[in-house]
Amino acid sequence: MSKTFLLVLGTRPEAIKLAPVHSALCRRFGSDNVKLLATGQHPDLARLALQDFDIAIDLCLEAPSAGGLSARSAWMLDRLGGLMDDAVHSHVVVQGDTSTAFMGALAAFNARIPVVHVEAGLRTYDLAAPFPEEANRRLIAPLADICFAPTERAAENLRSERIPAQRIEVVGNTVVDAIEQLRPRFEGAWPAAAPGVRRIAVTLHRREAWGAPLQALCEGLAGLCRRRSDVDLVLPVHPNPMVGDIVRTAFAGVPNAELVEPLGFVAMQSLLSTSTLLVTDSGGLQEEAPSHGVPVLVTREVTERVEAVEAGTARLVGLDATRLVAAAEDLLDNEAARRAMVRDGNPFGDGHAAERIAARLATDRAEAA
Numbered sequence: 001m002s003k004t005f006l007l008v009l010g011t012r013p014e015a016i017k018l019a020p021v022h023s024a025l026c027r028r029f030g031s032d033n034v035k036l037l038a039t040g041q042h043p044d045l046a047r048l049a050l051q052d053f054d055i056a057i058d059l060c061l062e063a064p065s066a067g068g069l070s071a072r073s074a075w076m077l078d079r080l081g082g083l084m085d086d087a088v089h090s091h092v093v094v095q096g097d098t099s100t101a102f103m104g105a106l107a108a109f110n111a112r113i114p115v116v117h118v119e120a121g122l123r124t125y126d127l128a129a130p131f132p133e134e135a136n137r138r139l140i141a142p143l144a145d146i147c148f149a150p151t152e153r154a155a156e157n158l159r160s161e162r163i164p165a166q167r168i169e170v171v172g173n174t175v176v177d178a179i180e181q182l183r184p185r186f187e188g189a190w191p192a193a194a195p196g197v198r199r200i201a202v203t204l205h206r207r208e209a210w211g212a213p214l215q216a217l218c219e220g221l222a223g224l225c226r227r228r229s230d231v232d233l234v235l236p237v238h239p240n241p242m243v244g245d246i247v248r249t250a251f252a253g254v255p256n257a258e259l260v261e262p263l264g265f266v267a268m269q270s271l272l273s274t275s276t277l278l279v280t281d282s283g284g285l286q287e288e289a290p291s292h293g294v295p296v297l298v299t300r301e302v303t304e305r306v307e308a309v310e311a312g313t314a315r316l317v318g319l320d321a322t323r324l325v326a327a328a329e330d331l332l333d334n335e336a337a338r339r340a341m342v343r344d345g346n347p348f349g350d351g352h353a354a355e356r357i358a359a360r361l362a363t364d365r366a367e368a369a
Contacts, residue, residue, distance in 0.1 A: 003090035005034050005361070006108075008080070010041030010063070010100030013284040015049035016265050018095050020177035020354035021118060022055055028358045037083070039063050039076050039100045045239070045262055052182060052265040059083075069099065069132060076103040084111035090365060091116050091145075095174075097130075097137035109143040114364070118174060118357065120147035121154030122283075122304035129302050130283075131207055146364065148357055150174075150348055151307055171356040172349030175284055179291045180351035182266055189270035197232050198276040198332050204247070204299060205238035206281040213319040214243065217299055218250030220321030221279065224328060225257045231332065233257040234271060276338070277331045279324065286314050287348045295341035297327050311347040312340060 005025050007018050018036075025034045036055065038046055040063035050057065061079050064072060076099065084092065084107050092108035094101040095118040105115045117140050127134050141147060141163055149155035150173035158168050193199040202221060204214060225233050235251070237244050237259050251257045263271065268285075272278060272292045278285060279297045286305040289296045296314040308314035317324045331338045 002029070002033050003088060004032075005029070005091050005093060006084075006089045006113075007034065007036050007093045008039065008100060008104035009036070009046060009095065010039035010076075011098050012042060012045035012049045012262070013282075014095045014098060014100065015046040016178050016284065017119060017174045018093070019050060019053040019055055020174045020181060021093065021095075021357055023053070023181075024354035024358040025361070028362060035059070037061070037080075039080070039103070041072075041076075041098065041100045042239075048262065048264050052185075053178075073099045073103055076100065077107055080104055080107035081110060084108055084113055086111055086113045089113050090368075091361060093118060094140065095119055097122065097133035097140075099132065099136065102136040102140055105140045105143045114145040115140075115143050116146045116148070116357075116361065117141065117144035118148045119150050119154075120144060120168075121149040121151075121156075121158040123154075123157045124302045124304050126302055129208055129300065130304075134304075146360065148353075148360075150353070153307060169356070169360055171360075172351075172353035173287055174349075174353045174357070175287050176291060176346050176349035176351050177354045178265065179269060179288060179346075182269070185266050186270040186273055189266050190274055192274045193232055193276075197230055199274055200231060200233045200277055200279060200328065200332075201271050201275040201294075202233060202235040202279045203238070203282050203285060204235075204280070205240065205243050206300065208301075209281060209299065209319055210242050211246075215246050215250060216321040217319065217324060218247055220325045221328075222250050222254050222257060224325050225251075225254050228332075229256065231256060234260060234275075236260050236263045236268070238262070277328065279328065287346070289313065290343060290346045290348070293342045295331055295338055297324060297331075299324060305348075307347045311343055313343055313347065315341070 035058045038057045038060040040061045091114045093116040094104040108115045147168045149170045155170045277295045278289045281299045286308050290313040298316050301318045317327050
């Protein structure tokens with residue numbers, strides 16, 4: 001019996017970005033040789049995302065909902081370590097920079113199973129931003145046998161950290177694959193804004209913003225909505241109560257601000273396609289919005305998606321509510337400024353990253369045989 005590829009995920013972004021990899025591996029090696037394991041880090045959001053791709057989870061752990069980062073990470077490492085078997089798995093594939101990704105990589109490394117890191121090499125070189133993701137991705141890189149970098153900049157980061165060149169391959173970002181795969185389903189999945197109304201899509205959830213910064217950002221956007229009847233705001237509320245409680249309080253009684261439950265991938269892409277601009281602290285959405293020609297205001301002090309800033313599709317506004325609102329109003333009222341942030345294509349990929357990943361893994365398997 002052939003060994004299987006084990007894909008490990010725990011969060012919504014991981015599910016979205018590994019879905020094209022799962023599909024590409026299934027096409028090349030057969031579905032019996034590809035298994036999907038969910039740690040339960042964000043179980044409902046991960047399942048919701050995978051539904052759009054018609055992918056089922058093969059095994060789901062029940063991660064504890066309580067406890068801090070250390071306790072939950074230790075729990076995941078223990079459970080994942082018990083499932084890693086080099087007689088069964090040829091490679092363990094992790095994505096990005098979550099606790100799931102790091103614990104999955106470490107468990108595979110301890111079991112002497114080759115580690116594959118999808119979306120390797122993103123860096124801010126500030127361990128506090130984003131926290132704990134910056135540490136996670138920097139710790140995964142030296143454990144990985146293959147680092148699939150989304151861009152040349154990411155690859156250069158890895159080379160500067162003395163990751164051997166033969167372990168690095170630039171393939172593009174798999175989220176662009178996901179968008180192109182499902183694009184025919186976007187139209188009509190989210191209702192268009194009313195005539196004459198400009199829509200602002202918003203997602204906020206990063207730890208760096210919890211507390212007073214998040215409250216100020218939400219109150220600033222709520223004030224903008226109250227002043228302007230020509231705006232509607234749609235905000236999918238993250239399930240973490242540290243986020244949800246602040247968001248719901250800030251937007252209470254604001255008629256043109258719609259707070260909704262977390263959206264599946266198709267619905268979120270459809271929402272983006274109907275929006276004038278996006279306000280977000282999400283890394284994934286910074287990569288997705290350019291595929292829809294939507295300018296992004298990034299509510300973070302630094303971003304590892306520097307390519308979007310350099311391409312002009314994203315603008316850093318930090319955690320300053322005044323700066324955020326001023327930038328949003330500029331893009332709402334100044335069509336030239338908005339169009340200046342729209343580019344042909346997506347700076348993060350061409351929609352063929354997963355095919356390149358599957359091809360490299362086929363070569364890796366053949367060489368190991």
